[in-house]
Amino acid sequence: xxxxxxxxxxxxxxxxxxxxxxxxxxxYCFQDNNEIxxxxxxxxxxxxxxxKSLNVSGELKASRLGKIEFGGASGIPREIAExxxxxxxxxxxFNVFKKADSCSIITEISCVNNKIINDKLSTxxxxxxxxxxxxxxxxxxxxxxxxxxxxxxxKISVFLDEQAVSTNGVYNLEGSIKEELxxxxxxxxxxxxxPIFNQxxxxxxxxxxxxxxxxxxxxxxxxxxIYNGENKPDKCGKYKLLEIPNHQWVKWPLx
Numbered sequence: 001x002x003x004x005x006x007x008x009x010x011x012x013x014x015x016x017x018x019x020x021x022x023x024x025x026x027x028y029c030f031q032d033n034n035e036i037x038x039x040x041x042x043x044x045x046x047x048x049x050x051x052k053s054l055n056v057s058g059e060l061k062a063s064r065l066g067k068i069e070f071g072g073a074s075g076i077p078r079e080i081a082e083x084x085x086x087x088x089x090x091x092x093x094f095n096v097f098k099k100a101d102s103c104s105i106i107t108e109i110s111c112v113n114n115k116i117i118n119d120k121l122s123t124x125x126x127x128x129x130x131x132x133x134x135x136x137x138x139x140x141x142x143x144x145x146x147x148x149x150x151x152x153x154x155k156i157s158v159f160l161d162e163q164a165v166s167t168n169g170v171y172n173l174e175g176s177i178k179e180e181l182x183x184x185x186x187x188x189x190x191x192x193x194x195p196i197f198n199q200x201x202x203x204x205x206x207x208x209x210x211x212x213x214x215x216x217x218x219x220x221x222x223x224x225x226i227y228n229g230e231n232k233p234d235k236c237g238k239y240k241l242l243e244i245p246n247h248q249w250v251k252w253p254l255x
Contacts, residue, residue, distance in 0.1 A: 009219035011227035026104035026223035059211040103248035105134040154201035162207040
C-alpha cells in the first residue's frame, strides 16, 4: 500500500464582478507523514520567529504579510516598501517548503461560463472539478517520475481550508476523484477515460481550519505567490515569483 497526502488553498475570487483575472488552487503533495512533520516543525520555527520580530499575533496569512511588507501595517510608504522589502516575509515562509512537491491549477476567469459563475452550486461543482484535475495531473507526474506505483493499492488524503468546499460537496468530491483515478469515467461526449491506477484505492477529503493548520497556511503562502506572479507584469519580477522547483503547473482551460 502507498499513501498520498494533498494540501490545498485557493487564491482569487471566482466571480465576473471582480477585477481579478485568475482563480487558482495551489498546494503540496507528500508520501510520508514523517516528511510532513519535519516540514511543519521547520515552518512553525520560522513563523514564530517572524511573529516575534514583527510583534504580531494570530494567523499570518499571505495577504496580511503583504500589508506589512507594503506599508499597510508598518507605516513604510508603499513605493518604498515594494522596492526594499519585496515579499521579504512571505519568501521566508515559502522557502521552508521550496523543495517539496507542489502543484497548482490556474483558471482564467474570463473563460468560465457565466452560468457557472452566477450559480452557487455550479461554482462549487466547478471548483471540485478543478481540484480533481489538479490531483489527477500531479499523480500522473509522480507516476511518470517513478515516485509512485500505479499497481499498488493507494490511499489518498486531501486536506482543504474549511471554507474551500461546501460540506454537502465533500462526498461528491471524494467520489469524483475516486472515479477518475480508480474506475475511469466518460466525459460529456461519451468518450471513456481509463483510470490512472490498476488497483483499487481510497480517497478521503478533510477540512482544516487554516489558523490551526500550518500546512494550510503554507498553501496560502504558495497560492498567494503564484497569484501575484500571474498578475505581475514581466518587469516587476513575474517570473522570479513563478520559479518554483518540483512544481506541477496546470492551466484551465486545458489546452
